[in-house]
Amino acid sequence: GQQLNQSPQSMFIQEGEDVSMNCTSSSIFNTWLWYKQDPGEGPVLLIALYKAGELTSNGRLTAQFGITRKDSFLNISASIPSDVGIYFCAGQLGNAGNMLTFGGGTRLMVKP
Amino acid sequence: KAGVTQTPRYLIKTRGQQVTLSCSPISGHRSVSWYQQTPGQGLQFLFEYFSETQRNKGNFPGRFSGRQFSNSRSEMNVSTLELGDSALYLCASSLDGTYGYTFGSGTRLTVV
Numbered sequence: 001g002q003q004l005n006q007s008p009q010s011m012f013i014q015e016g017e018d019v020s021m022n023c024t025s026s027s028i029f030n031t032w033l034w035y036k037q038d039p040g041e042g043p044v045l046l047i048a049l050y051k052a053g054e055l056t057s058n059g060r061l062t063a064q065f066g067i068t069r070k071d072s073f074l075n076i077s078a079s080i081p082s083d084v085g086i087y088f089c090a091g092q093l094g095n096a097g098n099m100l101t102f103g104g105g106t107r108l109m110v111k112p
Numbered sequence: 113k114a115g116v117t118q119t120p121r122y123l124i125k126t127r128g129q130q131v132t133l134s135c136s137p138i139s140g141h142r143s144v145s146w147y148q149q150t151p152g153q154g155l156q157f158l159f160e161y162f163s164e165t166q167r168n169k170g171n172f173p174g175r176f177s178g179r180q181f182s183n184s185r186s187e188m189n190v191s192t193l194e195l196g197d198s199a200l201y202l203c204a205s206s207l208d209g210t211y212g213y214t215f216g217s218g219t220r221l222t223v224v
Contacts, residue, residue: 003154031210031211031212033212033213035215040217040220041217041218042116042118042202042204042215042216042217042218043155043202043215044215045212045213045214045215048211048212050211088155090155092210092212098160098168098209098210099145099157099160099168099170100145100147100155100157100204100213101157102154102155103154104154105154
Protein backbone atom coordinates (compact mmCIF):
# COMPACT_ATOMS: atom_id res chain seq x y z
CA GLY A 1 0.00 0.00 0.00
CA GLN A 2 0.93 3.65 -0.24
CA GLN A 3 3.41 4.93 2.31
CA LEU A 4 5.05 8.21 2.96
CA ASN A 5 8.79 8.46 2.33
CA GLN A 6 10.35 8.77 5.76
CA SER A 7 14.06 9.26 6.33
CA PRO A 8 16.37 8.25 7.69
CA GLN A 9 15.32 4.64 8.24
CA SER A 10 17.51 4.39 11.32
CA MET A 11 19.80 6.58 13.37
CA PHE A 12 22.45 5.80 15.92
CA ILE A 13 23.25 8.90 17.89
CA GLN A 14 25.13 10.00 20.97
CA GLU A 15 23.10 10.93 24.04
CA GLY A 16 22.65 14.68 24.11
CA GLU A 17 22.70 15.13 20.36
CA ASP A 18 19.88 16.66 18.37
CA VAL A 19 17.92 14.48 15.95
CA SER A 20 16.11 15.35 12.78
CA MET A 21 13.85 13.20 10.63
CA ASN A 22 11.44 14.00 7.84
CA CYS A 23 8.62 12.74 5.70
CA THR A 24 7.72 13.54 2.14
CA SER A 25 4.73 12.67 0.01
CA SER A 26 3.65 13.02 -3.57
CA SER A 27 0.17 13.90 -2.30
CA ILE A 28 -0.93 16.76 -0.09
CA PHE A 29 -2.31 16.21 3.37
CA ASN A 30 -4.35 18.47 5.60
CA THR A 31 -3.01 16.96 8.81
CA TRP A 32 0.42 15.65 9.72
CA LEU A 33 0.96 13.53 12.80
CA TRP A 34 4.07 12.19 14.49
CA TYR A 35 3.93 9.02 16.57
CA LYS A 36 6.46 7.03 18.63
CA GLN A 37 6.18 3.30 19.04
CA ASP A 38 7.94 1.25 21.69
CA PRO A 39 8.41 -2.51 21.28
CA GLY A 40 5.19 -4.45 21.83
CA GLU A 41 3.08 -1.32 22.12
CA GLY A 42 0.89 0.79 19.89
CA PRO A 43 2.02 4.14 18.48
CA VAL A 44 1.73 7.11 20.84
CA LEU A 45 0.84 10.50 19.39
CA LEU A 46 3.63 13.04 19.93
CA ILE A 47 2.62 16.04 17.85
CA ALA A 48 -0.31 16.90 15.58
CA LEU A 49 -0.08 19.59 12.88
CA TYR A 50 -3.18 21.00 11.23
CA LYS A 51 -2.03 24.01 9.22
CA ALA A 52 0.55 24.46 6.47
CA GLY A 53 3.63 26.21 7.83
CA GLU A 54 2.69 25.41 11.43
CA LEU A 55 5.58 24.85 13.84
CA THR A 56 4.62 23.05 17.05
CA SER A 57 6.66 22.01 20.07
CA ASN A 58 6.10 19.40 22.74
CA GLY A 59 8.92 19.55 25.26
CA ARG A 60 12.13 18.63 23.45
CA LEU A 61 10.19 17.78 20.29
CA THR A 62 9.48 20.23 17.51
CA ALA A 63 7.61 19.46 14.30
CA GLN A 64 6.69 21.49 11.26
CA PHE A 65 3.98 21.14 8.63
CA GLY A 66 5.55 21.94 5.26
CA ILE A 67 4.25 24.89 3.24
CA THR A 68 3.52 22.66 0.25
CA ARG A 69 1.53 20.32 2.54
CA LYS A 70 3.60 17.47 1.12
CA ASP A 71 6.18 17.21 3.86
CA SER A 72 6.87 17.45 7.55
CA PHE A 73 9.86 17.17 9.84
CA LEU A 74 10.42 16.26 13.46
CA ASN A 75 13.34 17.44 15.58
CA ILE A 76 14.32 16.04 18.96
CA SER A 77 16.73 18.15 20.97
CA ALA A 78 19.21 16.84 23.53
CA SER A 79 18.34 13.17 23.04
CA ILE A 80 18.14 10.87 26.07
CA PRO A 81 18.07 7.05 26.32
CA SER A 82 14.26 6.92 26.63
CA ASP A 83 13.98 8.48 23.17
CA VAL A 84 14.83 5.06 21.78
CA GLY A 85 12.03 3.67 19.65
CA ILE A 86 10.50 3.92 16.22
CA TYR A 87 9.10 7.23 15.07
CA PHE A 88 6.37 7.34 12.46
CA CYS A 89 4.96 10.20 10.49
CA ALA A 90 1.38 9.99 9.28
CA GLY A 91 -0.65 12.10 6.92
CA GLN A 92 -4.39 12.51 6.87
CA LEU A 93 -6.51 14.23 4.26
CA GLY A 94 -8.73 15.58 6.97
CA ASN A 95 -12.07 14.34 5.82
CA ALA A 96 -13.90 12.75 8.70
CA GLY A 97 -12.85 9.16 9.07
CA ASN A 98 -10.15 9.42 6.45
CA MET A 99 -7.36 6.95 6.94
CA LEU A 100 -3.88 7.73 8.17
CA THR A 101 -1.11 7.06 5.67
CA PHE A 102 2.09 6.14 7.49
CA GLY A 103 5.75 6.51 6.76
CA GLY A 104 8.03 3.52 7.05
CA GLY A 105 9.41 4.67 10.38
CA THR A 106 12.73 5.93 11.75
CA ARG A 107 14.38 3.64 14.28
CA LEU A 108 16.24 5.75 16.82
CA MET A 109 19.03 4.20 18.83
CA VAL A 110 20.93 6.18 21.43
CA LYS A 111 24.39 5.44 22.71
CA PRO A 112 24.61 6.17 26.45
CA LYS B 113 -9.19 8.70 31.45
CA ALA B 114 -8.80 5.14 30.22
CA GLY B 115 -7.06 4.67 26.90
CA VAL B 116 -7.94 2.43 24.00
CA THR B 117 -8.24 -1.16 25.18
CA GLN B 118 -7.65 -4.10 22.88
CA THR B 119 -8.25 -7.72 23.73
CA PRO B 120 -6.71 -10.19 23.63
CA ARG B 121 -3.07 -9.00 23.59
CA TYR B 122 -1.79 -12.21 22.04
CA LEU B 123 -3.43 -14.87 19.95
CA ILE B 124 -2.23 -17.99 18.17
CA LYS B 125 -4.49 -19.49 15.55
CA THR B 126 -4.24 -22.24 12.98
CA ARG B 127 -4.45 -21.60 9.26
CA GLY B 128 -8.06 -21.79 8.10
CA GLN B 129 -9.56 -20.75 11.41
CA GLN B 130 -11.27 -17.46 12.06
CA VAL B 131 -10.56 -14.88 14.73
CA THR B 132 -12.33 -11.95 16.37
CA LEU B 133 -10.47 -9.05 17.94
CA SER B 134 -12.04 -6.50 20.24
CA CYS B 135 -11.46 -2.80 20.79
CA SER B 136 -12.91 -0.44 23.39
CA PRO B 137 -12.30 3.20 22.45
CA ILE B 138 -11.68 6.12 24.74
CA SER B 139 -14.92 7.21 26.38
CA GLY B 140 -16.70 9.71 24.14
CA HIS B 141 -14.79 8.72 21.01
CA ARG B 142 -17.14 7.63 18.26
CA SER B 143 -14.64 6.87 15.49
CA VAL B 144 -12.71 3.61 15.57
CA SER B 145 -10.12 2.58 13.00
CA TRP B 146 -8.19 -0.64 12.54
CA TYR B 147 -4.67 -1.02 11.19
CA GLN B 148 -2.48 -3.99 10.39
CA GLN B 149 1.24 -3.69 11.13
CA THR B 150 3.78 -6.05 9.62
CA PRO B 151 7.57 -5.73 9.18
CA GLY B 152 7.22 -5.88 5.41
CA GLN B 153 4.23 -3.62 4.76
CA GLY B 154 4.32 -1.33 7.77
CA LEU B 155 1.08 0.16 9.03
CA GLN B 156 -1.83 -0.44 6.69
CA PHE B 157 -5.37 0.89 7.09
CA LEU B 158 -8.11 -1.74 7.33
CA PHE B 159 -11.33 0.18 7.98
CA GLU B 160 -12.96 2.94 10.01
CA TYR B 161 -16.30 3.00 11.79
CA PHE B 162 -18.33 5.90 13.08
CA SER B 163 -21.71 5.55 14.78
CA GLU B 164 -21.94 1.88 13.79
CA THR B 165 -21.34 2.64 10.09
CA GLN B 166 -18.27 1.79 8.08
CA ARG B 167 -17.10 5.04 6.48
CA ASN B 168 -13.83 3.94 4.92
CA LYS B 169 -12.22 0.69 3.94
CA GLY B 170 -8.65 -0.12 3.00
CA ASN B 171 -7.40 -2.47 0.35
CA PHE B 172 -7.82 -5.78 2.13
CA PRO B 173 -9.70 -8.89 1.02
CA GLY B 174 -13.25 -9.56 2.14
CA ARG B 175 -11.97 -12.03 4.74
CA PHE B 176 -11.35 -8.97 6.87
CA SER B 177 -14.49 -7.45 8.31
CA GLY B 178 -15.53 -5.37 11.23
CA ARG B 179 -18.41 -3.84 13.06
CA GLN B 180 -19.13 -1.23 15.67
CA PHE B 181 -21.68 -1.38 18.43
CA SER B 182 -23.90 1.37 19.80
CA ASN B 183 -21.46 1.96 22.68
CA SER B 184 -18.70 2.56 20.07
CA ARG B 185 -16.87 -0.66 20.92
CA SER B 186 -15.63 -2.36 17.79
CA GLU B 187 -14.68 -5.82 16.67
CA MET B 188 -12.80 -7.02 13.66
CA ASN B 189 -13.02 -10.50 12.25
CA VAL B 190 -10.66 -12.39 9.99
CA SER B 191 -11.98 -15.55 8.43
CA THR B 192 -10.06 -18.39 6.81
CA LEU B 193 -6.78 -17.29 8.32
CA GLU B 194 -3.62 -17.40 6.22
CA LEU B 195 -0.03 -17.42 7.39
CA GLY B 196 0.38 -13.92 5.98
CA ASP B 197 -2.27 -12.60 8.35
CA SER B 198 0.23 -12.84 11.19
CA ALA B 199 0.62 -9.26 12.33
CA LEU B 200 0.06 -6.71 15.05
CA TYR B 201 -3.52 -5.46 14.72
CA LEU B 202 -3.98 -1.97 16.08
CA CYS B 203 -7.17 -0.19 16.94
CA ALA B 204 -7.30 3.59 17.18
CA SER B 205 -10.05 5.90 18.35
CA SER B 206 -10.86 9.52 17.71
CA LEU B 207 -13.67 11.87 18.64
CA ASP B 208 -14.96 12.03 15.10
CA GLY B 209 -12.10 10.88 12.91
CA THR B 210 -10.69 14.27 11.97
CA TYR B 211 -8.14 15.24 14.63
CA GLY B 212 -5.66 12.44 15.07
CA TYR B 213 -6.08 9.03 16.57
CA THR B 214 -5.10 7.41 19.87
CA PHE B 215 -3.90 3.86 19.43
CA GLY B 216 -4.31 0.84 21.65
CA SER B 217 -1.47 -1.55 22.47
CA GLY B 218 -2.58 -3.95 19.76
CA THR B 219 -3.33 -7.63 19.41
CA ARG B 220 -0.43 -9.77 18.24
CA LEU B 221 -1.91 -12.48 16.00
CA THR B 222 0.23 -15.45 14.99
CA VAL B 223 -1.12 -17.87 12.42
CA VAL B 224 0.55 -21.29 12.36
